[in-house]
Amino acid sequence: MNRLAQGMVMVLLGMAALSVTVVSQAYLNYVREEFRPFLIAAGAVLVVLGAVTAAAELRGTAEDDGEGHSHDRSHGHSHGHDHAKAPAVAWLLLAPVAMVFVVAPPALGAYTAASADPGTVAESEQVDDGSFGADTPEGEPVELKMREFVVRAWTDEERAMAGRDIRLTGFAVPNPEGEGWYLARLQMACCAADAIVNRVLIENRPEPPKDSWWTVTGRWVEPEGDLQDIRDHRFEVEEMVAVDNPPDPYE
Structure with missing residues (x-):
């Protein structure tokens, strides 16, 4: 998984933490009420770090593309930097994160x-x-x-x-x-x-x-x-x- 995918996973994890603490009280199914501030802080940190990671990766890709096109015009061929790509199956790692928004485990009963x-x-x-x-x-x-x-x-x-x-x-x-x-x-x-x-x-x-x-x-x-x-x-x-x-x- 490349850095862009890692950033997206962190953003989704952070949003999941914020959705069960800020938008609803679903977090009470898992932890005591006193942990709410810590969950909110952790969710916010994950969202920020994930966004920064994804933005840095996109910016780096754009810069590499620009350098590659400039080199093409000067020498007639491209020597742009190659970015390692993760296999498509790696995106399945997003599935458990996305499920947090769809199916939340209930309280013990x-x-x-x-x-x-x-x-x-x-x-x-x-x-x-x-x-x-x-x-x-x-x-x-x-x-x-x-x-x-x-x-x-x-x-x-x-x-x-x-x-x-x-x-x-x-x-x-x-x-x-x-x-x-x-x-x-x-x-x-x-x-x-x-x-x-x-x-x-x-x-x-x-x-x-x-x-x-x-x-x-x-x-x-x-x-x-x-x-x-x-x-x-x-x-x-x-x-x-x-x-x-x-x-x-x-x-």
Whole structure:
């Protein structure tokens, strides 16, 4: 691939990065929101470098052509500089870049959540028992992130959630091992590659379509015995409301 093609590839890569960060929020399917400025900067640098590379190659070709024509007029034949040409198949390298604009991989969803091991989520986290529901008006459900609910369900020996109305938002996941279905949310520290699943098991409502998003209000089904021996903590739903996919599919 010659320098002109290299420049075009860099421009397309940069435009792809800018399209998922400036024009849309698709980048949230792959990385955390804090990475947006870095992606924008990287995309801009690629566009500029690619444009400079392509322009330099075109300018060099034009100069060589001019020298060749001048030499023809003086001596009757051409000794212009030859540019090495890459085989035509090299242009296929542009195909994966172009596909970024057409087919963008979606956020991880039900397949990942169903196959993940939920027992490792809360091992290193603890909760402040006195803070649960402190900011929620009396009579209103406590709104929690799925991660917060799961951490409390596994580690809060005081069981502060027992008997309290709680509101959670997540996507539906079939339960491949038995009855009921999961309401789940994925949590990532850096990017989608390190995502872990937080989920609760729901058995008192019919299973909704896979990957559909819901806000549910209900109560934690308080288990007997050691909290950390429970594989899947249960949630008894009192109200379900369908919601659009949130702007950020991860917590």
